[in-house]
Amino acid sequence: MILTVTLNTALDITYRVGSLRPHASHRVSEVTERPGGKGVNVARVLAALGHEVTVTGFTGGATGRVVQEKLAEVPRVADALVPVSGATRRTTAVVDERTGDTTQLNEPGPTVTPAEWSAFQEAYADLLHGVSAVALCGSLPPGVPVGAYAGLVRTARAAGVPVLLDTSGEPLRRGVAARPDIIKPNADELAELTGSHEPLRATQDARRRGAGAVVASLGPEGLLAATREGRWRAVPPAPVRGNPTGAGDSAVAGLLSGLVEHLPWPDRLARATALSTATVSAPAAGEFDRGRYEELLEKVAVTAEVTAA
Amino acid sequence: MILTVTLNTALDITYRVGSLRPHASHRVSEVTERPGGKGVNVARVLAALGHEVTVTGFTGGATGRVVQEKLAEVPRVADALVPVSGATRRTTAVVDERTGDTTQLNEPGPTVTPAEWSAFQEAYADLLHGVSAVALCGSLPPGVPVGAYAGLVRTARAAGVPVLLDTSGEPLRRGVAARPDIIKPNADELAELTGSHEPLRATQDARRRGAGAVVASLGPEGLLAATREGRWRAVPPAPVRGNPTGAGDSAVAGLLSGLVEHLPWPDRLARATALSTATVSAPAAGEFDRGRYEELLEKVAVTAEVTAA
Numbered sequence: 001m002i003l004t005v006t007l008n009t010a011l012d013i014t015y016r017v018g019s020l021r022p023h024a025s026h027r028v029s030e031v032t033e034r035p036g037g038k039g040v041n042v043a044r045v046l047a048a049l050g051h052e053v054t055v056t057g058f059t060g061g062a063t064g065r066v067v068q069e070k071l072a073e074v075p076r077v078a079d080a081l082v083p084v085s086g087a088t089r090r091t092t093a094v095v096d097e098r099t100g101d102t103t104q105l106n107e108p109g110p111t112v113t114p115a116e117w118s119a120f121q122e123a124y125a126d127l128l129h130g131v132s133a134v135a136l137c138g139s140l141p142p143g144v145p146v147g148a149y150a151g152l153v154r155t156a157r158a159a160g161v162p163v164l165l166d167t168s169g170e171p172l173r174r175g176v177a178a179r180p181d182i183i184k185p186n187a188d189e190l191a192e193l194t195g196s197h198e199p200l201r202a203t204q205d206a207r208r209r210g211a212g213a214v215v216a217s218l219g220p221e222g223l224l225a226a227t228r229e230g231r232w233r234a235v236p237p238a239p240v241r242g243n244p245t246g247a248g249d250s251a252v253a254g255l256l257s258g259l260v261e262h263l264p265w266p267d268r269l270a271r272a273t274a275l276s277t278a279t280v281s282a283p284a285a286g287e288f289d290r291g292r293y294e295e296l297l298e299k300v301a302v303t304a305e306v307t308a309a
Numbered sequence: 310m311i312l313t314v315t316l317n318t319a320l321d322i323t324y325r326v327g328s329l330r331p332h333a334s335h336r337v338s339e340v341t342e343r344p345g346g347k348g349v350n351v352a353r354v355l356a357a358l359g360h361e362v363t364v365t366g367f368t369g370g371a372t373g374r375v376v377q378e379k380l381a382e383v384p385r386v387a388d389a390l391v392p393v394s395g396a397t398r399r400t401t402a403v404v405d406e407r408t409g410d411t412t413q414l415n416e417p418g419p420t421v422t423p424a425e426w427s428a429f430q431e432a433y434a435d436l437l438h439g440v441s442a443v444a445l446c447g448s449l450p451p452g453v454p455v456g457a458y459a460g461l462v463r464t465a466r467a468a469g470v471p472v473l474l475d476t477s478g479e480p481l482r483r484g485v486a487a488r489p490d491i492i493k494p495n496a497d498e499l500a501e502l503t504g505s506h507e508p509l510r511a512t513q514d515a516r517r518r519g520a521g522a523v524v525a526s527l528g529p530e531g532l533l534a535a536t537r538e539g540r541w542r543a544v545p546p547a548p549v550r551g552n553p554t555g556a557g558d559s560a561v562a563g564l565l566s567g568l569v570e571h572l573p574w575p576d577r578l579a580r581a582t583a584l585s586t587a588t589v590s591a592p593a594a595g596e597f598d599r600g601r602y603e604e605l606l607e608k609v610a611v612t613a614e615v616t617a618a
Contacts, residue, residue: 015414022329022405025413062378066371092401094414096331104334105324105403 002046002256003127003134003161005152006039006057007120008109008141009081010091011067014285019098029097034286035067035074036091038137038166038249041286045253045275047076048288051260056080056127058120058141060110061087080127082120086110089141093245093285102243102285109141117144124152128159132260135164135252136180140171149175156180162259165211166252168192173209181212182259184252190216199224200305203231213265215255215272217248222273222300227265231305234269236277236296246286250275266302273300311355311565312436312443312470314461315348315366316429317418317450318390319400320376323594328407338406343595344376344383345400347475347558348446350595354562354584356385357597360569365389365436367429367450369419370396389436391429395419398450402554402594411552411594418450426453433461437468441569444473444561445489449480458484465489471568474520475561477501482518490521491568493561499525508533509614512540522574524564524581526557531582531609536574540614543578545586545605555595559584575611582609 016030043053059068059081067088071079089107096103112120128134134156136149149171156163157179165172165180168189176183176193183206185193193209196202203214203226213227222235251272258268277300278293279286325339352362368377368390376397380388398416405412421429437443443465445458458480465472466488474481474489477498485492485502492515494502502518505511512523512535522536531544563584567577586609587602588595 015416017414020331020412022331022412023408023410026415028414028416031416062371062375069371092414099332101332103329103331105326105337105401106335107324107337107340 001052001054001131002260003054003056003131004039004043004046005124005134005136006037006055006138007144007148008089008139009035009037009040009057009059009064009067010089010109011063012036012286013090013092015092015094016097017094020094020096020101020103033066033070035070036286038252039135040071041246041249042135042137042253042256043077044074045250045288046257047074048290049253049257050076051257052076052078054078054080054127054131056082056120056124058082058084058110058112058116059088060084063090064088080123082116082123084110084112084116086112112141112143114143117148121151121155125155125159128156128161131161133162133164133256135166135256136175137166137249137252139167146170147174150178153178153180164252164256164259166248176206176210179210179212182215182255183211183213184215184217184248184255186217186248187219190214215251215269217251217276219244223251223269223276224305225265225269229265232266232269232302233305234266234273234300234302236273237299237301240277240281242280242282243285244280247276247279249286250279250288270297270300270302310361310363310440311569312363312365312440313348313352313355314433314443314445315346315364315447316453316457317398317448318344318346318349318366318368318373318376319398319418320372321345321595322399322401324401324403325406326403329403329405329410329412342375342379344379345595346447347561348444349380350555350558351444351446351562351565352386353383354559354597355566356383357599358562358566359385360566361385361387363387363389363436363440365391365429365433367391367393367419367421367425368397369393372399373397389432391425391432393419393421393425395421421450421452423452426457430460430464434464434468437465437470440470442471442473442565444475444565445484446475446558446561448476455479456483459487462487462489473561473565473568475557485515485519488519488521491524491564492520492522493524493526493557493564495526495557496528499523524560524578526560526585528553532560532578532585533614534574534578538574541575541578541611542614543575543582543609543611545582546608546610549586549590551589551591552594553589556585556588558595559588559597579606579609579611
């Protein structure tokens with residue numbers, strides 16, 4: 001059993017409109033909804049790979065009920081969300097059918113009270129018993145302290161559970177200092193954490209700040225990993241066109257499944273890169289194309305980095 | 310008790326964003342929600358005027374549950390919505406805080422099955438017993454036949470209940486032929502119904518097509534009424550700036566309350582114009598400003614139209 005934490009869960013809504021024009025009225029031709037937030041996306045990919053996953057975080061209001069109803073339909077995913085009095089946020093992606101462009105409208109999420117945050121920390125400590133790994137993913141909703149992830153990393157380490165952290169800004173900075181096993185920043189997040197725009201140097205620097213392994217996702221250039229066992233670059237066979245939504249979450253699922261299956265690092269990185277690339281090229285945002293994934297898995301080039309940082 | 314029918318009920322969501330830019334990601338700073346659809350808006354204004362109101366139409370899915378929860382909080386409004394398997398639509402108004410402009414995204418609404426439409430017609434016939442008037446308001450959801458309002462008008466007339474119809478296009482054209490007591494088209498709807506862009510001529514023409522009384526809402530120029538008792542024009546004392554959302558629904562509530570209170574036509578028109586104007590000038594879309602309404606009520610000029618059509 002793998003545990004994923006999504007403190008700012010969401011109902012992801014996609015609207016298709018003919019052409020989005022500010023100040024006009026639009027008839028939405030197609031509405032799709034699915035449970036979202038980065039840890040929920042990671043859980044869905046892990047479940048598709050055959051892993052049992054428990055999802056925790058917060059749920060509240062009518063939107064929270066919809067998220068839970070839809071989670072209940074996903075095989076191998078167990079719902080351990082903690083109730084809050086505020087309402088789970090909606091994120092709306094408005095897809096312009098003419099240009100293919102997406103305009104995003106994100107609600108801020110519920111304000112979590114100190115009592116609700118305490119209840120979550122207790123539930124989280126209980127859930128850690130018997131899980132093989134935990135992923136802490138995404139932004140913090142209003143009311144949750146900025147050091148939240150640092151505390152959750154320490155609790156996981158005390159319980160002997162490997163922990164992956166995927167967030168940004170100050171919550172990432174503080175979380176790294178608590179020594180998570182893996183972090184997976186993108187290029188911007190890594191630069192913000194380390195002050196360096198040179199990925200090789202920055203991944204090494206992030207390790208010195210406390211991360212056991214740093215896997216930087218560099219978009220079309222694949223992944224760059226700095227670990228205790230060595231440094232590697234994993235690159236997809238060819239550039240892909242498509243929607244990058246969820247590509248980072250698929251990479252996290254690849255890393256986490258590889259970790260619990262005790263794969264060597266190069267195999268974990270190949271899997272993460274193939275999943276991420278198969279997510280970009282899938283027709284539906286955030287889904288991955290299984291056939292494409294299996295095909296890519298053979299073709300991702302993983303090379304050891306020998307240059308000194 | 311007054312009955313209002315909203316076949317395409319909605320959850321009206323308002324998002325405030327700093328500045329809406331297509332293809333960008335936006336953080337919503339404020340989210341408000343209220344039950345909507347034209348007949349629901351009419352009911353809210355009637356209730357604020359002190360009338361007991363029953364609301365019917367369709368409700369379905371998670372959004373329908375939210376609409377019903379919020380309706381339960383409105384004093385003097387009773388919920389008699391009929392369940393459907395599809396989901397009640399959301400309409401989202403995105404307000405640009407920089408320009409004040411509103412961009413509207415409207416879901417289509419649930420597809421109503423023939424069995425659900427039959428169930429509604431039975432419920433409607435039952436609800437007509439003991440009501441003093443009925444308003445049929447707004448667009449038809451997918452699956453409801455285009456002649457729907459014509460049938461509902463006939464059922465009301467057979468039950469001896471005065472009926473007001475506020476819709477557009479073919480549903481209005483067919484509904485008028487069934488001889489409703491009052492219709493309240495705006496200038497565009499009236500022109501589409503009659504083929505004439507000359508309001509005096511068009512209101513007379515709409516009466517010949519079957520409407521007992523025609524009250525055309527002409528925006529800042531107020532109302533123009535053609536009735537069995539005579540023709541009047543009702544004009545607000547000065548042009549108002551603001552948001553016209555819901556102004557037509559407030560006018561319908563004014564006409565309907567005046568009808569059940571047996572007010573003479575000039576008083577009904579003064580009330581409808583004052584309510585409509587106080588809705589445009591209210592800070593929240595679709596609400597009316599009570600102080601402003603009472604002040605305007607004394608100042609609306611109602612004059613008899615003596616020109617031959």
